[in-house]
Amino acid sequence: MTAVLFIAQRASAAVLAIAVTAHLATIIVAVRSGLSAAEVAARTHGNTALLILYSVFVLAVAVHAPIGLRNVLREWTAWRGRSLDVALGLFGVLLMVLGLRAALAVFLA
Amino acid sequence: MVAAMPIAHAQYLQVEVWRSAAAGHFQTFRVPRRENQTVLDVVTEIQREQDPTLAYRFACRVGMCGSCAMVVNGRPRWTCRTRVDVGLGTAAMLRLEPLRNFTVVKDLAVEMSAFFDKWRDAKGHFEPGPSPPRDFAVVPPASPQRQAADAGIECIGCGVCYAACDVVAWEPAYLGPAALNRAWTLVNDVRDAGSAARMEAVAAGAGCHLCHTHMSCTQFCPKGLAPTYAIAGLKRATVARALRRRP
Numbered sequence: 270m271t272a273v274l275f276i277a278q279r280a281s282a283a284v285l286a287i288a289v290t291a292h293l294a295t296i297i298v299a300v301r302s303g304l305s306a307a308e309v310a311a312r313t314h315g316n317t318a319l320l321i322l323y324s325v326f327v328l329a330v331a332v333h334a335p336i337g338l339r340n341v342l343r344e345w346t347a348w349r350g351r352s353l354d355v356a357l358g359l360f361g362v363l364l365m366v367l368g369l370r371a372a373l374a375v376f377l378a
Numbered sequence: 379m380v381a382a383m384p385i386a387h388a389q390y391l392q393v394e395v396w397r398s399a400a401a402g403h404f405q406t407f408r409v410p411r412r413e414n415q416t417v418l419d420v421v422t423e424i425q426r427e428q429d430p431t432l433a434y435r436f437a438c439r440v441g442m443c444g445s446c447a448m449v450v451n452g453r454p455r456w457t458c459r460t461r462v463d464v465g466l467g468t469a470a471m472l473r474l475e476p477l478r479n480f481t482v483v484k485d486l487a488v489e490m491s492a493f494f495d496k497w498r499d500a501k502g503h504f505e506p507g508p509s510p511p512r513d514f515a516v517v518p519p520a521s522p523q524r525q526a527a528d529a530g531i532e533c534i535g536c537g538v539c540y541a542a543c544d545v546v547a548w549e550p551a552y553l554g555p556a557a558l559n560r561a562w563t564l565v566n567d568v569r570d571a572g573s574a575a576r577m578e579a580v581a582a583g584a585g586c587h588l589c590h591t592h593m594s595c596t597q598f599c600p601k602g603l604a605p606t607y608a609i610a611g612l613k614r615a616t617v618a619r620a621l622r623r624r625p
């Protein structure tokens with residue numbers, strides 16, 4: 270792992286520490302007074318603050334997870350080199366696209 | 379049976395010794411128990427009295443040269459300064475193996491060139507620069523940099539930390555605790571002019587950021603050094619350097 274990846278992993282972890290805490294608080298608030306999808310969606314619909322929170326959350330995950338997975342794969346398998354980096358870069362993009370899509374869907378629901 | 383007897387009363391030690399190279403086996407020897415006997419004494423007695431083909435390495439016998447490290451009952455140790463009582467722990471016999479994470483040459487002797495190549499790769503040598511001062515440098519002993527260098531300077535290159543490190547086992551390219559500890563002492567050497575290249579080397583893919591802070595190196599270092607803290611220092615320094623480069 271290079272210094273740049275190390276910084277990216279630590280910085281994204283710091284963001285995640287805040288985002289996960291906010292996420293847990295959001296869950297507690299969003300499920301009060303009714304647990305059905307329609308009831309939850311009614312409370313989260315159009316909430317810009319939630320959209321920003323989850324967008325930041327997703328971006329931090331998209332940075333953090335591939336770096337950690339890269340370390341695990343390098344330590345536990347023989348997979349090395351450019352193919353590994355490209356695969357995990359694509360994995361990060363996939364996490365970002367799926368996550369942002371979900372965050373937007375909750376906002377628009 | 380000797381192995382089952384209490385240690386204090388046993389007259390003989392049962393010693394299992396690794397023989398041959400990587401695909402070897404353990405051979406059992408019976409060695410007279412002596413007062414203040416070290417593990418190296420046991421190995422030497424086997425080689426001189428029972429099996430002259432046993433290969434092992436030692437030089438100074440007083441904890442200075444770093445030649446005699448082996449795995450004693452599962453733990454890497456300097457055998458010249460490890461008394462049998464300590465090596466045994468609660469076990470009733472000694473099991474001696476070559477150092478982990480090294481290529482075994484024969485029996486208890488390992489090939490150490492990869493280990494020292496990594497000192498070179500980490501730029502673990504003093505670099506005086508193009509115009510070194512003609513006079514002695516005055517380095518106050520109480521200065522933070524001198525104290526940081528002092529903390530790691532007594533390394534004898536025995537390879538115990540390298541054998542104890544799980545990251546080396548997982549990622550053979552990892553520079554390892556000893557080379558990084560050496561690099562950190564030089565980063566803190568105010569006379570040295572080679573830290574730009576050194577920081578580049580230790581911040582690369584196989585450098586200090588691979589360390590998981592398991593602290594096995596620090597636990598097993600026979601000189602009581604703390605390579606983990608040296609590596610943490612390198613992580614801080616390389617991060618600061620990377621951030622300065624990208625304003």
